[in-house]
Amino acid sequence: MATLSDDTLRKILVQIQQTAIQSQRSLNISRQQTAAKERERRILQLTIDEISSIGKDVNMYKGVGKMFVMVPRTTMEADLKRQQKELTDDINSLSKKNKFLEKQFNDAQAQLRDIFHHSPRE
Secondary structure (H helix, E strand, C coil), X not given: CCCCCHHHHHHHHHHHHHHHHHHHHHHHHHHHHHHHHHHHHHHHHHHHHHHHHCCCCCCEEEEECCEEXXXXXXXXXXXXXXXXXHHHHHHHHHHHHHHHHHHHHHHHXXXXXXXXXXXXXX
């Protein structure tokens, strides 16, 4: 087995450590984004539930800047359902990203453990 120089080994270790740190940071950010999207989706679901429990003859208003504009009930419901679908899609893509980043972080940690486990003892 070929022996790597100390300098080469040090560069490899630094690169693996940087990969682990970067993937851990990205994973934390991605988890925060997922939690925020989940909160938004729950609020949206509560809004949809409230609208569906209100009578059909009640006027619906949508906030536009500093004012409110009356919109038809079907438009309001369609808009809320579209937003809910977008949030669900975002959460699903963030979930896939989380799995990838977790795998990347775990692989980097495993590489570090292997290097230190198999390194010659002095």
